Amino acid sequence: MSAFWTVFIVVLTLGNIAACFWLIRWTAKPRPNESASTETTGHVWDEDLTEYNQPMPRWWLNLFYITIFFALVYLVLYPGLGSYAGVLGWSQYGEYEAEVAAFEERVEPLYAGYAEQSIPELAGNESAMQTGQRIFANNCAVCHGSDGRGASGFPNLADDVWNYGGEPDQIKHSVLQGRQGVMPAFGDQLGEDGVRAVAAYVYTLNGRDWPRQDLVEQGKEQYQTLCVACHGPEGKGNQQLGAPNLTDETWLYGGNMASLRETLTGGRNGNMPAQQELLGEDRVHVVSAYVYSLSQDRQGMTGGDDN
Ligand code: HEC
Ligand code: HEC
Numbered sequence: 001m002s003a004f005w006t007v008f009i010v011v012l013t014l015g016n017i018a019a020c021f022w023l024i025r026w027t028a029k030p031r032p033n034e035s036a037s038t039e040t041t042g043h044v045w046d047e048d049l050t051e052y053n054q055p056m057p058r059w060w061l062n063l064f065y066i067t068i069f070f071a072l073v074y075l076v077l078y079p080g081l082g083s084y085a086g087v088l089g090w091s092q093y094g095e096y097e098a099e100v101a102a103f104e105e106r107v108e109p110l111y112a113g114y115a116e117q118s119i120p121e122l123a124g125n126e127s128a129m130q131t132g133q134r135i136f137a138n139n140c141a142v143c144h145g146s147d148g149r150g151a152s153g154f155p156n157l158a159d160d161v162w163n164y165g166g167e168p169d170q171i172k173h174s175v176l177q178g179r180q181g182v183m184p185a186f187g188d189q190l191g192e193d194g195v196r197a198v199a200a201y202v203y204t205l206n207g208r209d210w211p212r213q214d215l216v217e218q219g220k221e222q223y224q225t226l227c228v229a230c231h232g233p234e235g236k237g238n239q240q241l242g243a244p245n246l247t248d249e250t251w252l253y254g255g256n257m258a259s260l261r262e263t264l265t266g267g268r269n270g271n272m273p274a275q276q277e278l279l280g281e282d283r284v285h286v287v288s289a290y291v292y293s294l295s296q297d298r299q300g301m302t303g304g305d306d307n
Contacts, residue, residue: 006082013081017071024064028055111282114289119168122289123296132290135283139275148294153253153270158294161250165239166295172288176281178274181242183230185267190222198222199260205235205246206255242270 040050078086085091114128122128137146143154150156155163163181164174190198200210201219210216224233230243237245244252252270253263275284 001083006084009082010084013075017068020064021068024061024068028061111286114286115282119172119285119289119292122286123293128286129290129293132286132293135279135287136290139279140287148291153268155252155270156250157291159250160295161245161248162295163237163239163242163244163252166292168288168292170239171291172284174272175284175288175291176274176276179242179270179272181268181270183243183263183268185265186226187265189226190264194222195261195264198227199257199264202235202246202260202264203255203257206249207247 039053041053043051075081076086077088078090080086110131114122114125114131117125117128122132136144136148140148144150144157145154148157149159160166162170164170164179186198187195197215197219199219200212200215201217201223203210204216223235227235230241231237231246232243235246237243244250249255251259253259253268275287279287
């Protein structure tokens with residue numbers, strides 16, 4: 001807080017308290033030339049109802065003095081006067097930290113218990129999965145969607161197609177260490193025509209037809225020299241490298257011609273941030289089980305979305 005606002009707040013707050021004090025003193029005094037017990041204010045209601053002009057009762061005024069005293073003590077102890085922190089050092093931030101710490105302490109044994117169970121075991125444990133869903137919603141849904149179904153560039157975690165593998169250990173590895181997909185750019189090497197040809201070949205890999213067979217043949221040749229190292233001779237991909245299977249109907253970046261050409265020309269570099277530091281191993285274990293459970297629910301279904 002800037003010095004100006006600190007001064008502004010201090011003057012305003014203390015000024016108000018001083019004004020209250022003065023007001024109480026003022027009302028406490030009997031008016032001059034008035035004998036306190038018998039004078040009336042001169043107001044008359046309902047023909048004969050009159051009002052005595054008397055000072056406020058002592059006990060009532062004392063209540064006001066007490067509130068002023070309370071306010072001053074409060075302002076000494078707690079932050080209230082601009083950037084002055086109060087002698088107790090209390091802050092909302094500190095309060096929040098303490099609450100979080102207390103919460104962590106309470107849930108720690110819970111996670112420790114979960115850590116001893118295997119991922120498939122946890123996937124069948126309803127309360128563990130509720131916890132897993134919460135962790136997912138808070139930490140993963142921004143990228144993978146609240147239902148885990150992903151978006152272009154962010155893999156669908158609820159189908160049974162995995163670029164890095166869907167076994168419990170592989171999922172946990174993905175989450176714990178993160179993943180960096182490296183699909184090199186081939187625009188310069190292939191040129192526009194080359195990109196068109198290879199894209200045509202990739203287009204046909206999952207059983208679709210492309211109108212120009214000569215282009216497909218030409219692309220296949222290029223594929224055999226440039227792409228097999230990562231995507232394999234049949235285009236089935238490689239989970240060690242995160243190179244996607246190009247023969248299924250699921251695409252990370254899109255399987256239409258325009259997306260394929262964009263992928264080949266500019267390359268792709270998907271980045272899954274490592275969660276070890278952020279969440280700690282025990283939470284990663286639970287959320288990995290949740291991800292595993294998502295794909296188990298849909299085992300056998302292939303995601304046909306062509307994004
Ligand atoms: C900043 C965005 C982002 C966040 C947050 C994120 N991910 Fe990812 N995740 C990605 C991307 C991008 C990939 C694909 C990486 C690649 O293309 O190589 C990925 C890949 C994965 C994979 C591998 C999928 C496969 O097909 O093998 C898993 C599993 C995964 N994420 C789980 C999670 C979980 C669980 C969380 C939350 C704890 C999470 N992710 C948080 C962006 C994110
Ligand atoms: C160095 C290994 C490597 C080489 C070589 C390579 N790729 Fe890839 N490719 C990858 C990786 C890894 C990804 C995933 C990128 C990501 O996760 O962001 C990928 C992604 C793709 C995709 C996107 C798939 C989708 O689901 O959207 C296509 C298409 C593709 N590659 C085609 C090719 C073709 C064609 C070639 C040869 C010209 C090639 N790749 C060469 C590693 C490679």
